[in-house]
Structure formats: structure tokens, C-alpha cells
Amino acid sequence: MQTATDLRNLLARIDRKGYPAYKDTKGAYQFPDYVLSIDHVQGDPFAAPSKVSIHVRGSAAAFPPSLYRTPVQRIALQDALTRRFARQAEAVSFRAKGSGHSGQISVSRCGQEVLERTACCLDPTHGDLCLRLEVGFPAQGRTIQARELEKILFDFLPQCIHATLFYRNLDSKQLQAVADLAEDQQYIRDALPQMGLCAFVANGSILPRASGVSARSMKNGVAFQSPPELAVTLDLPHRGQITGMGIPTGITLIVGGGYHGKSTLLEALELGVYNHITGDGREYVITEDTAMKIRAEDGRSIRRTDISQWISNLPNGKDTTAFSTEDASGSTSQAANVVESMEAGASLLLIDEDTSATNFMVRDALMQRVIHRDMEPITPFIDRIQALYRDQGISTILVAGSSGAYFHVADRIIQMDRYLPRDITVRAKQEALAFPPDGTAPKSTGLPNLDRRPKASPEFRRGDRWKLKALGRDGVSIQRETIDLRYVEQLTDSEQTAALGYCVLYAQRHLLDGKKTLRQVVDELDRLIQQRTLAGLCEGQSGIPFLARPRRQEIFACFNRYRGLNL
Structure with a gap:
């Protein structure tokens, strides 16, 4: 391995040469307390920036093992370090001058969710750290500006590295809070099946987002409050007692007027499969982690998928036990999405009436009288939803604003009223008695055929x-x-x-x-x-x-x- 001095000498030799001479910098260089590795050098200053990685031994980084004892804590720590490096890099990016991407210093831009990324990796055995970033190697035209790169590698980057990757330079209480939140979130996730729940939304959560293009929480948004009938209390390892709405497994219907928060709740549940950062408002919105959002998807490709439980006896005689199309309709795409979710091991389906195919979801009594069941190749989802839970253990949370048909099959019905939930199951069931369903649901045909064996192209x-x-x-x-x-x-x-x-x-x-x-x-x-x-x-x-x-x-x-x- 070469030294930092070797790198400085190399930069002096190639200064003012043609841009391809930057290729000579590729390699690893030992700095006093970390290794800088230049992994890929861009072809010209306007190409994607060069890829650089920083490697710090665990003994030097010195993060306490208690911060990454579990996988979720390790991922949360990596996420926190990535965010901190991004803030540090933003302050010095483009301070080195040149053409194109010259002087750029960047790392992954993290959103509100905590995700495992290649940007920052911590070895759970030894505590070694690797941080990957992109650097725009400076040039004027296609002439190397090595002195500008020297500023980046020997001045700007060391500032960012020492402010991010060494425990002694960080706020220990903030890092401990990150680890504690991750452990509390995992505790709730693990507790869901034991309590017969598929999701949990803590009281005080802020579900509305700032805007349609911002994932940040809405200022002065209505704080979530569970209806008494669905309230559950958990005793978390670090935060202590927390109360919120527990959504039991089975079939849950979310109803309410327009703009009262039905879809907002469902969207929070969709992303509850991920942990969220402090201040997001949805830190304690936790959904069963195999949950899948299902919708109609006109025009998508379907390859040899068994959708026969929902669509069969097509007039053209097309086989729906191994259905293929390059341009799916709303109903066939939604049927395929349900079957593929089963194949993926989902135990919870999340559906919004607004993005569903109407003829896949329900057929009203009048339509069934005019068009007999024998003449309709589509078995609507409402006829299979109870069997999905009874036979396959797959729960459903469904948002509906215009059709009351699902009142008959739902186990519980939640009304969103100005962003606050109310349990109206008893009243809705009583009202539904005046509108008895027409006919009986067809018997379940069991699991679809999921034995698909793809070959390499x-x-x-x-x-x-x-x-x-x-x-x-x-x-x-x-x-x-x-x-x-x-x-x-x-x-x-x-x-x-x-x-x-x-x-x-x-x-x-x-x-x-x-x-x-x-x-x-x-x-x-x-x-x-x-x-x-x-x-x-x-x-x-x-x-x-x-x-x-x-x-x-x-x-x-x-x-x-x-x-x-x-x-």
C-alpha cells in the first residue's frame, strides 16, 4: 500500500497534464488514521464523478459495540453516519474549482426511511468502517488541476472524515438515541404477531406530509389518536410505555369522507415496513414487514402467472392458470399483483379503492342481476378476501370511500374523521343489514400455482x-x-x-x-x-x-x- 506522501507526489507529477493521467491515482493510500482508496477514476470532468472509499479500522473509529449490537442498530448507525457525512460534504463541495463536476463531494442522499446502503458499512465483528463517496476530480477543460484535487483529498475530505467516522468527535447521546430508537422500533415489529396485530400507529404520530413532493411531516399536522376500542399499550425497552392503535389481523376497512385522511393513513402503513428517523412523525408507525401495496397497473407485463382464482373462462379461451400478456388490463394486473404478493410471502395486503380496478374489487347487486355470474369471467376480490385470511393467513387493509359492499366482509371498520380514527364497526354492520349481499361467494380454489422456473436470457x-x-x-x-x-x-x-x-x-x-x-x-x-x-x-x-x-x-x-x- 502506498502512503499519503506518495499520493501528494503523484499529484504534483501529473498537474497540468491531460485528464487521462488521473488514472494513475487509482489505488489505496495510507493516511495517519484511515486508508483512502481511489476505486474508479472518471473519464473526463463531465462524466460521473470518481468513486472513492474511506476505510477506518474499528480500533481507530472506536464506536462502542452497544451501538451496533443488533442488525437494526447497525443499520441505524450506518444511516446516521451517512447523513452526517452528507452534511459535512455539502459544506465543502465545489470549493475546489474547475469544469463539469470538478470539486463535487457527495454521498447517498438519505430520505426519511432508514435503509441499509453501500454508502456506509460497519463490520459487526471488528467495528471496521467503510464509507463510499463520489469526488469530481478537478480540471480546466481537459487539463488536470491537481492542486485543486490536493485540497479535496488533504484538506476538505479529512475534515469530513474526522467529523463523521470517529466516535470521539461525535455526540455520544445522539448516537445512543439512534440505537435506542432502532431497538424500540424492532421491539414493536417483533411484538405485532404475538399480539395478533398487523400494524401499530402510536398516539401523537404526525401522518400528513408537508406536500405532495416532500416526505417531511406537515407542520401543525393533526396528531394521531387511537380510538379506545383499538388502543394497545406496549412497554418499549428504552422509551417505556407507548400507546397507539393496534390493527388486528383479518380484514380492516378504512372509510370516511374525502380529504379526511384515509389515504394518508394507508400511505403511512405502506411505509411502516421501514423504520423512520427521529422527527419524521412516523417513527412509531410499524407495519408487518412483508406487507404489500396492491393496485391496478394497466399496461404492465405479466409472465405465466396463475390468476385463475380471480379470472377464468375468458371468451377467447385464453389459459389463466399460466396467464401472459404484454399489456395487462386493470383487472388482470391487479389479480396478478395479488398472486405475486402471495408468491413473495406477503401476509398483509394494502389496497386503496382509488387506485384499484372497480370490476376487480366488487360487482354490485344490480349488475349481478343484469349480468349473471356465469357470464362474468372476473370473480371480484370481495368474494375471495375472507378465504385469503381464513385459508392463507393473508390480512387486508382496504381504503374505501364510495362502496359499502365491504362492510359485510370486514372484521373491523375505521372511519377517518378530520385525520382522527373512530371505530364504527358496530354501527356500520347494523346499517349493512339493510343491504344484504346478493348471492354466495364461490368456494376457494386453494393456492395458485407458484411453480415458475425462469431461465437465463x-x-x-x-x-x-x-x-x-x-x-x-x-x-x-x-x-x-x-x-x-x-x-x-x-x-x-x-x-x-x-x-x-x-x-x-x-x-x-x-x-x-x-x-x-x-x-x-x-x-x-x-x-x-x-x-x-x-x-x-x-x-x-x-x-x-x-x-x-x-x-x-x-x-x-x-x-x-x-x-x-x-x-
């Missing part, structure tokens, strides 16, 4: 270099194929979509052999990430990109929307 066997690009949270592009993830609503970060792209690439090269089921493929990917972190997906990559870990449910969702999936 031929082009991936040639060892070609494939271009991958995350398209924000909307999807990921692999070569010329775009996987549309716009309606996978529990994806919360563009780095998750990038990670999904790497999951597809890795699976194409190593796992899709036509023998493993899609479940087994996702199991292998999950195991790889668990053992080798997200970096394990990036084989042969020059510099590990910024990635955030998606849930296994989103990995399934990505494969199921991949038009290149060979089934």
Missing part, C-alpha cells in the same frame, strides 16, 4: 458488458430494456431501484437455470446480500455504486415486471 451468456441505469424511483434500464416500477409504491429510494437492476443482472448470470423457482432465486439473492452485503451483487464493478437494500417483496415485483424474464 441467451444474451446474458455471452459475457457482454451490460449498461444499467436507475431511472429515479420509476424503474431501471438494463441495456435497452426498461423495467417499469412506477407503481411499486413501497420503493422509497432510487438506490433501491438501482439495487434491483443489479439483482436482475446477477440472477441472469448465475441463478436463472430453469431449475430454480422464482422463490428460490430470490432466496439466493437475499442470502447473498445478507452474507456479502449489497456489494456482493456488483461483481467485477470498478467502484461499488450507491445502492440501498430493497425488501424481498420488491425483488419479486421487479422480476415480475421484467419483460425479458424467460419463462
Whole structure:
């Protein structure tokens, strides 16, 4: 390994040379209390910035093991350090001058959720730290400005590193609070099944967001307060007693007038599969972590999916036990989304009437009288919802504002009134007696066929270099194929979509052999990430990109929307 002095001398030699001479800086350099590694050097000042990583031995970083004793605490600590480094880097970014990205210093931009990322990794055994960042190597035109890079590597970066990665320079109480919150959140998550609950919303939570483009909490937002009938109290390891609304497993209907907070509550529950940072307002909104948001998704790709429980006897005779289409309708897409959620191991479905296909959700009594059941290929979700819970243990939380049909099948009914919930189950059930359901629900046909065994696409066997690009949270592009993830609503970060792209690439090269089921493929990917972190997906990559870990449910969702999936 070379020394910091070697790097300084090298920069002096290449100053004012052509930009390609920066390639000579690639390598690892020992600084007094950390190693700086230049992992990938950009091709020109207008290209994506160079990738740099900082490595600090556990004995030097000296973070107490109590801060990362459990996986959730470790991830929370990594998240807190990433956020702190981002603030430090923002203060010095672009202070070194030049063309294009010259002088940029950046790291992952974290949102309100706490996610495992490649940006910062802590070894739970020894406490070693690795922080990855991007640096725009300065140039004027295509001429190296080595003195400006020297400022970055020897002045600006050391300031950021020492203010972030060494315990002695940080507020120990703040870090302990981060670890304690993570442990309390995990305590609630673990307690849900033991208490027969699928979600918990603490009193005092602020669910409304600042705006449609901001995930931060609304100032002066209405504080959540549980109805007495659903109130539960937990004794957390650090915070102590906390009271809130516990939503039992089964079928829960959320109703109320427009703009009273129905969808706001459901959106908080959707993202309750993740832990949230202090001050978010949803720190103690915890949802069963396999929960999946289900919606209609016109135009999506469906590959050999058994949707026959909901759609069968099509007039064209098309087989719905292995249904495929490149342009799904609202009803077929929502049926596929339910089946794929079952395949992904979801035990809770989250549905909003506003984003659902009406003919998939319900058929009213008048329509059933005019169009007999024998003439309708769609079995609406209302006819299967109780069997899903009774036979498969899959609960549903459904938001409805216009149809009262689900009053008959719901186990509990919550009315949102000016952002406050009220339990109206008894009254709603009494009113429903005046509108008896027409006919009987069809018998359940059991589990759909989930035995799908994808094969690798031929082009991936040639060892070609494939271009991958995350398209924000909307999807990921692999070569010329775009996987549309716009309606996978529990994806919360563009780095998750990038990670999904790497999951597809890795699976194409190593796992899709036509023998493993899609479940087994996702199991292998999950195991790889668990053992080798997200970096394990990036084989042969020059510099590990910024990635955030998606849930296994989103990995399934990505494969199921991949038009290149060979089934």
C-alpha cells in the first residue's frame, strides 16, 4: 500500500497534464488514521464523478459495540453516519474549482426511511468502517488541476472524515438515541404477531406530509389518536410505555369522507415496513414487514402467472392458470399483483379503492342481476378476501370511500374523521343489514400455482458488458430494456431501484437455470446480500455504486415486471 506522501507526489507529477493521467491515482493510500482508496477514476470532468472509499479500522473509529449490537442498530448507525457525512460534504463541495463536476463531494442522499446502503458499512465483528463517496476530480477543460484535487483529498475530505467516522468527535447521546430508537422500533415489529396485530400507529404520530413532493411531516399536522376500542399499550425497552392503535389481523376497512385522511393513513402503513428517523412523525408507525401495496397497473407485463382464482373462462379461451400478456388490463394486473404478493410471502395486503380496478374489487347487486355470474369471467376480490385470511393467513387493509359492499366482509371498520380514527364497526354492520349481499361467494380454489422456473436470457451468456441505469424511483434500464416500477409504491429510494437492476443482472448470470423457482432465486439473492452485503451483487464493478437494500417483496415485483424474464 502506498502512503499519503506518495499520493501528494503523484499529484504534483501529473498537474497540468491531460485528464487521462488521473488514472494513475487509482489505488489505496495510507493516511495517519484511515486508508483512502481511489476505486474508479472518471473519464473526463463531465462524466460521473470518481468513486472513492474511506476505510477506518474499528480500533481507530472506536464506536462502542452497544451501538451496533443488533442488525437494526447497525443499520441505524450506518444511516446516521451517512447523513452526517452528507452534511459535512455539502459544506465543502465545489470549493475546489474547475469544469463539469470538478470539486463535487457527495454521498447517498438519505430520505426519511432508514435503509441499509453501500454508502456506509460497519463490520459487526471488528467495528471496521467503510464509507463510499463520489469526488469530481478537478480540471480546466481537459487539463488536470491537481492542486485543486490536493485540497479535496488533504484538506476538505479529512475534515469530513474526522467529523463523521470517529466516535470521539461525535455526540455520544445522539448516537445512543439512534440505537435506542432502532431497538424500540424492532421491539414493536417483533411484538405485532404475538399480539395478533398487523400494524401499530402510536398516539401523537404526525401522518400528513408537508406536500405532495416532500416526505417531511406537515407542520401543525393533526396528531394521531387511537380510538379506545383499538388502543394497545406496549412497554418499549428504552422509551417505556407507548400507546397507539393496534390493527388486528383479518380484514380492516378504512372509510370516511374525502380529504379526511384515509389515504394518508394507508400511505403511512405502506411505509411502516421501514423504520423512520427521529422527527419524521412516523417513527412509531410499524407495519408487518412483508406487507404489500396492491393496485391496478394497466399496461404492465405479466409472465405465466396463475390468476385463475380471480379470472377464468375468458371468451377467447385464453389459459389463466399460466396467464401472459404484454399489456395487462386493470383487472388482470391487479389479480396478478395479488398472486405475486402471495408468491413473495406477503401476509398483509394494502389496497386503496382509488387506485384499484372497480370490476376487480366488487360487482354490485344490480349488475349481478343484469349480468349473471356465469357470464362474468372476473370473480371480484370481495368474494375471495375472507378465504385469503381464513385459508392463507393473508390480512387486508382496504381504503374505501364510495362502496359499502365491504362492510359485510370486514372484521373491523375505521372511519377517518378530520385525520382522527373512530371505530364504527358496530354501527356500520347494523346499517349493512339493510343491504344484504346478493348471492354466495364461490368456494376457494386453494393456492395458485407458484411453480415458475425462469431461465437465463441467451444474451446474458455471452459475457457482454451490460449498461444499467436507475431511472429515479420509476424503474431501471438494463441495456435497452426498461423495467417499469412506477407503481411499486413501497420503493422509497432510487438506490433501491438501482439495487434491483443489479439483482436482475446477477440472477441472469448465475441463478436463472430453469431449475430454480422464482422463490428460490430470490432466496439466493437475499442470502447473498445478507452474507456479502449489497456489494456482493456488483461483481467485477470498478467502484461499488450507491445502492440501498430493497425488501424481498420488491425483488419479486421487479422480476415480475421484467419483460425479458424467460419463462
